[in-house]
Amino acid sequence: MALLSFxxxxxxxxxxxxxxxxxxxxxxxxxxxxxxxPSGAGKSTLLRCINRLVDASQGTIFFDGHNVxxxxxxxxxxxxxxxxxxxxxYNLVDRLSVVENVLHGRxxxxxxxxxxxxxxxxxxxxxAFRIIQEMGLEEQAxxxxxxxxxxxxxxxxxxxxxMQHPKLILCDEPIASLDPKSSKVIMDHLKSIxxxxxxxxxxxxxxxxxxxxxSERIIGVTAGKIVYDGPTSGxxxxxxxxxxxxxxxxxxxxxxx
Amino acid sequence: xxxxxxxxxxxxxxxxxSHSEVDVERFIxxxxxxxxxxxxxxxxxxxxxLLVLVLLGITIFAFFTFDYQGIDFAKAVSDTLHNIKxxxxxxxxxxxxxxxxxxxxxxxxxxxxxxTIIGAVLAFFxxxxxxxxxxxxxxxxxxxxxxxxxxxxxxxxxxxxxxxxAGLGSVAAVAGLTFHSFAYLTKxxxxxxxxxxxxxxxALKANGARYWQIVCQAILPxxxxxxxxxxxxxxxxxxxxxVAMGAAAGAGGxxxxxxxxxxxxxxxxEMGLLTYIVVIAVxxxxxxxxxxKAKVK
Amino acid sequence: xxxxxxxxxxxxxxxxxxxxxxxxIFAGASIVAExxxxxxxxxxxVAIQWIATNLIPDAAAMERLPKILSELAETALLSVxxTVVAAVLAFFxxxxxxNITRINGILKxxxxxxxxxxxxxxxxxxxxxxxxxxGQNVLTGxxxxxxxxxxxxxxxxxxxxxxxxxxxxxALDATGANFxxxxxxxxxxSSLPGITTWVLYMIETNIRSSTLIGILTATGIGYLFDLYxxxxxxxxxxxxxxxxxxxxxxxxxxxxKIRKVIL
Numbered sequence: 025m026a027l028l029s030f031x032x033x034x035x036x037x038x039x040x041x042x043x044x045x046x047x048x049x050x051x052x053x054x055x056x057x058x059x060x061x062p063s064g065a066g067k068s069t070l071l072r073c074i075n076r077l078v079d080a081s082q083g084t085i086f087f088d089g090h091n092v093x094x095x096x097x098x099x100x101x102x103x104x105x106x107x108x109x110x111x112x113x114y115n116l117v118d119r120l121s122v123v124e125n126v127l128h129g130r131x132x133x134x135x136x137x138x139x140x141x142x143x144x145x146x147x148x149x150x151x152a153f154r155i156i157q158e159m160g161l162e163e164q165a166x167x168x169x170x171x172x173x174x175x176x177x178x179x180x181x182x183x184x185x186x187m188q189h190p191k192l193i194l195c196d197e198p199i200a201s202l203d204p205k206s207s208k209v210i211m212d213h214l215k216s217i218x219x220x221x222x223x224x225x226x227x228x229x230x231x232x233x234x235x236x237x238x239s240e241r242i243i244g245v246t247a248g249k250i251v252y253d254g255p256t257s258g259x260x261x262x263x264x265x266x267x268x269x270x271x272x273x274x275x276x277x278x279x280x281x
Numbered sequence: 282x283x284x285x286x287x288x289x290x291x292x293x294x295x296x297x298x299s300h301s302e303v304d305v306e307r308f309i310x311x312x313x314x315x316x317x318x319x320x321x322x323x324x325x326x327x328x329x330x331l332l333v334l335v336l337l338g339i340t341i342f343a344f345f346t347f348d349y350q351g352i353d354f355a356k357a358v359s360d361t362l363h364n365i366k367x368x369x370x371x372x373x374x375x376x377x378x379x380x381x382x383x384x385x386x387x388x389x390x391x392x393x394x395x396x397t398i399i400g401a402v403l404a405f406f407x408x409x410x411x412x413x414x415x416x417x418x419x420x421x422x423x424x425x426x427x428x429x430x431x432x433x434x435x436x437x438x439x440x441x442x443x444x445x446x447a448g449l450g451s452v453a454a455v456a457g458l459t460f461h462s463f464a465y466l467t468k469x470x471x472x473x474x475x476x477x478x479x480x481x482x483x484a485l486k487a488n489g490a491r492y493w494q495i496v497c498q499a500i501l502p503x504x505x506x507x508x509x510x511x512x513x514x515x516x517x518x519x520x521x522x523x524v525a526m527g528a529a530a531g532a533g534g535x536x537x538x539x540x541x542x543x544x545x546x547x548x549x550x551e552m553g554l555l556t557y558i559v560v561i562a563v564x565x566x567x568x569x570x571x572x573x574k575a576k577v578k
Numbered sequence: 579x580x581x582x583x584x585x586x587x588x589x590x591x592x593x594x595x596x597x598x599x600x601x602x603i604f605a606g607a608s609i610v611a612e613x614x615x616x617x618x619x620x621x622x623x624v625a626i627q628w629i630a631t632n633l634i635p636d637a638a639a640m641e642r643l644p645k646i647l648s649e650l651a652e653t654a655l656l657s658v659x660x661t662v663v664a665a666v667l668a669f670f671x672x673x674x675x676x677n678i679t680r681i682n683g684i685l686k687x688x689x690x691x692x693x694x695x696x697x698x699x700x701x702x703x704x705x706x707x708x709x710x711x712x713g714q715n716v717l718t719g720x721x722x723x724x725x726x727x728x729x730x731x732x733x734x735x736x737x738x739x740x741x742x743x744x745x746x747x748x749a750l751d752a753t754g755a756n757f758x759x760x761x762x763x764x765x766x767x768s769s770l771p772g773i774t775t776w777v778l779y780m781i782e783t784n785i786r787s788s789t790l791i792g793i794l795t796a797t798g799i800g801y802l803f804d805l806y807x808x809x810x811x812x813x814x815x816x817x818x819x820x821x822x823x824x825x826x827x828x829x830x831x832x833x834x835k836i837r838k839v840i841l
Contacts, residue, residue, distance in 0.1 A: 445632075447621040456618060552703065
């Protein structure tokens with residue numbers, strides 16, 4: 025059975041704006057899938073429907089054998105611990121240390137009081153440090169997050185996600201605010217997590233070339249509808265132009281072979 | 282730039298990773314009990330903790346040292362609740378007429394307006410003299426210190442001080458209110474000017490513009506938004522202060538009616554109605570000033 | 579060219595109109611308030627001259643210093659205690675009223691209305707109201723200041739929380755954190771600088787307000803000033819003013835230092 029499946033999902037904001045229309049697809053465990061499309065196409069909404077930061081208006085979403093759309097409080101919390109999220113603006117608590125932010129990945133599994141008070145077990149702390157080291161941030165571990173560069177912040181974001189032991193990582197434009205060099209570091213980390221830890225990755229991107237380079241499968245979204253869903257190799261120039269609804273010359277990015 | 286990302290893929294190898302436990306240990310700080318620390322190592326964290334402790338300490342100390350004069354707390358609270366009920370749930374005009382009260386509200390409004398306008402005009406010129414990017418440092422420091430002292434004096438004391446020489450009444454009220462708003466606005470305006478992009482003034486200076494040309498063509502247009510916002514904020518404060526001055530310093534307006542109802546006739550019903558009128562007026566002022574602030578932007 | 583001329587003309591016209599409107603408002607307000615601008619301007623030099631000659635502490639006033647200082651200390655303690663208690667309550671209250679925690683839409687409305695109510699009822703009304711039941715007691719001042727401080731801080735904290743913590747709360751939501759975990763691991767640490775700034779500012783403001791309330795309720799440092807002032811003992815009154823000024827300036831300086839370290 026697929027890890028994640030969308031069945032005829034639609035989302036309408038304030039009964040007017042149609043963000044998603046009749047979206048159906050499924051993702052197998054261990055896949056690395058990129059979602060591409062122009063801004064405002066509904067990519068963010070799609071990701072947020074999975075962990076219910078946004079509630080779908082119609083249709084059903086299955087994750088790991090559970091119907092996400094019906095999940096109540098406790099199930100929802102469980103679902104969220106299994107789906108980590110990485111954000112464009114990192115969404116760290118800037119005034120806390122790197123370690124504390126990474127440990128936030130455990131909050132969903134902790135009791136209210138120890139989580140609120142920030143009491144973690146020695147095991148959890150050690151693991152946090154191990155992950156921080158994997159991300160190459162050990163020197164920064166005790167720094168406050170507002171002292172870090174954008175690329176470093178995003179690596180903290182990834183560390184927080186790994187700390188959750190998720191089955192699926194949702195990445196919402198993870199490199200949109202980064203320079204090319206940091207972008208590469210981040211994408212490489214995501215790819216390596218996907219391969220070594222067998223964590224499924226669903227990545228929103230608006231750089232077509234990056235999507236092609238890193239993913240096996242691409243989903244193209246335009247105006248809330250899936251217009252392409254298939255292997256990276258099947259994505260033609262014409263298809264890209266259809267996704268971005270542009271004529272040949274408008275597009276800045278072009279497929280490199 | 283996007284293609285660069287891909288091009289970079291070949292050039293930058295992924296970080297070498299070493300997974301030995303000993304290696305991580307070098308970067309871990311432990312408490313005396315051997316537990317791993319997780320908090321940020323920064324001065325500010327310590328300062329925050331210290332501040333919280335000091336403030337809590339002072340608060341607890343304060344509650345122990347207050348002279349409560351053996352008050353019957355339970356009775357006082359139940360009396361208060363009863364009075365609150367009378368004031369807010371049974372408002373009624375017994376002594377004044379509606380027209381009279383509204384006129385007094387207008388007087389209060391006018392006191393607030395006058396002191397804001399005079400204070401703002403004076404503060405604008407004064408802020409030119411004490412903005413660090415415009416004026417001489419000595420001049421800046423002197424004016425800023427004087428203004429800080431003037432701000433530290435409570436408004437009511439200014440009103441009472443002016444009342445000695447001008448007599449109780451609108452002159453003392455406006456003068457006292459003006460003094461405080463002048464001091465407040467000078468600081469606020471000067472800060473807005475200091476936040477300005479230094480390039481704008483430089484460019485005009487390079488053009489050979491005169492002082493007043495710079496003021497009118499550069500400073501005024503680029504700071505007007507924040508100045509208007511500050512002025513309206515101050516106007517709201519001045520209105521509230523004008524009510525208070527009427528009550529505490531006999532400066533006229535609806536505050537004086539409140540004082541008479543509360544402290545002279547002990548008429549809680551009337552106090553309630555007057556309070557509602559003031560609250561409604563304040564809310565309307567807040568809405569108007571939000572609208573105007575949005576328009577100037 | 580024609581168009582740019584129009585823009586300049588238009589701007590000049592707007593400026594002129596705004597200027598004239600202000601003159602009209604000023605004139606109208608002066609008439610209603612029976613304020614004579616000439617008298618007003620004339621009062622400034624007179625008052626300053628009067629301050630310079632009369633508001634100077636003398637030897638007799640210095641004898642009253644211990645009493646003044648003890649009242650001053652009580653005022654300072656009162657302002658801190660009021661602000662701290664109000665801030666703690668306002669923080670939890672503001673959580674209910676902010677858009678970020680999304681607890682309950684109706685509750686949010688209610689919180690905001692209650693905060694607006696406490697903020698906008700003048701502190702003099704609270705003072706007089708409490709006078710009836712608490713009398714000339716330190717608690718009268720405490721509660722009068724408390725209600726307004728609570729209302730003000732609730733609004734301020736709601737704004738701070740919404741400005742600062744929406745992003746990190748989203749992230750904590752995504753990890754499965756629950757309400758209290760989000761509050762103490764996300765909202766509180768990120769809004770701490772804003773909260774500190776407001777608390778320090780309110781302490782300073784409350785010292786000034788407690789003077790006013792003291793005059794009205796015959797308590798604390800305000801009463802002392804009023805007493806000397808009505809006895810025409812301006813030397814002692816000036817010592818009161820001076821001590822308040824020094825206290826406020828000290829608090830202002832200390833808060834600026836603290837803010838610099840914390841931010």
